[in-house]
Amino acid sequence: MSDLLNLDLSGAQKALNKKEISSLELTNAYLDAIEKTSSLGAYIDLQKDYALQMAKKSDKKISQGVAGPLEGIPIGVKDMFCTKDIKTTASSKILENFYPTYESTVTQNLWNDGAVMLGKLSCDEFAMGSSNETAAKGNVINPWSKAIPMSPGGSSGGSAAAVAARSALAATGTDTGGSIRQPAAFCGITGLKPTYGRCSRWGIVAFSSSLDQAGPLTRTVSDAAIMLNSMAGYDNKDSTSANLEMPDLTSYLDKSIKGKKIGIPKEYTQDGISEDIVNFYETSIQFLKDSGAEIIPVSLPHTKYALPVYYIIAPAEASSNLARYDGVRYGTRKEAESLDDMYELTRGEGFGDEVQRRIMIGTYVLSSGYYDAYYLKAQKVRRLIKEDFDNTFENVDFLLTPSTPSTAFELGQKQDPLTMYLNDIFTVPASLAGLPGISIPVGLDKAGLPVGIQLIANSFDEPNLISVAHTLEKSANFNVIAQGAAK
């Protein structure tokens, strides 16, 4: 069994195609691993029968020689993706009985390529959170926890925990301000947020439409390349989907980065970052230098304004997107005499505290008299942040930064919303500019918790991002398995 779990996605892909293993064996190994690691709470809906059925179909396709690129690979799906006839809750009470009648484009792409669905993974409610603690069914536990339960990060906390715990070979995530990269960093795995527009948003529960982007959480960079190959693509059902061909990302894995220019932004090394992270950051700079890259100090002067801009724009868009939960067309309803009372009771009881807080902030900054001062102002500063990146990418190919200011924190430790928001300080700027970013695990801090380093590339430069990320991954050679992982 452990032999099967030891295979990463690319390894499993090869073994399946050579018929050394079957998808049924592999899927059973993962279903077993899910059971063994169930105390982590990563899965909120297990699809055992469906997974076995899909695995058998995949085995048949492999034997017929018509296997897709992901044929027979068991994966988990963040509960933000609508899955046809399979409950999709966005970890919210208001959607506790929602069964979509359609499939999201990204998950459909994965099934078309042969992937097997193990089940739905927990996340922060409507992807609003950085610790997975806002999930209606409770938090997920980081598989790296020792005596004290630690947060897996968020919002894709279930996805990151499942990949780290080896209860999914890979998982889908969504990233609005860091929701793929931060949990990947906390759980010692790879998390890739593509360029805004690379993956279709159709069928993904909307949080902040100008920022939301789907991406993979995987064990390795190679696995991320394979997953994104399948997830990405133009979709005319999403008006912001980019009509651009993406080359096969796996062909970029072993491309040399000799002569590539790596920018080191001075704004990302400030007081308050853990010393261990600073040390690993410096080592990572050295690794890339040793691989032939040129290291260039750069400045993105508006970086400090990224969080305030984000915490105006994201709640504003959320308050508008979440207006659809009215107790009429779908979701739960709280009965009342009048229509307005029904709306208010339904939404008051259906949404958790953090979601309500963001709806309130969003409604406030969009309300008459405050729109210019907050929302328009934030959109203007967003342009300055994007221009910082545009200017910098005229001189460098990539930016290297820490993924997070700290490693995983204890569950229940950050009670104040603002303290929690500060966790996204290094991931939010690239989100506001729509740029692709990847978090790579590079080592463990003194407490034995994973440290993630982020690489950011220019828009639609995922291919070269894969080259540099793979180079850093090889140099760092991080190969420790979480103690809470399935054996």
Place this chain on the structure above:
Amino acid sequence: MSNIKSIVDIPTVNKIARLARLEIPEKNKQNLTNDLNNILEFVAQLNEVDTSSVEPLASVTGHKLPLRNDEVTDGNIEELVLKNAPESSSGFFVVPKVIE
């Protein structure tokens, strides 16, 4: 541009909650008021930035919104549309009475 220093109080919370159609229990209102003030105070640092000659950025895609022909692409899926409704009858969504 006006100065974005403002203080939210409980009557403001009531007003915003009404606009957002959220029923907020009395006992939560003080905490929510404090949270909102902290967040608004934090975002107020944007006042330091001179944006007098900056255009707002609503989308990073840089491409024009695509148009499609005005043709029906689906339909006749009444059952699917109503499938998740908390209450439906004779092909309609049912809501509390809105006309006296």
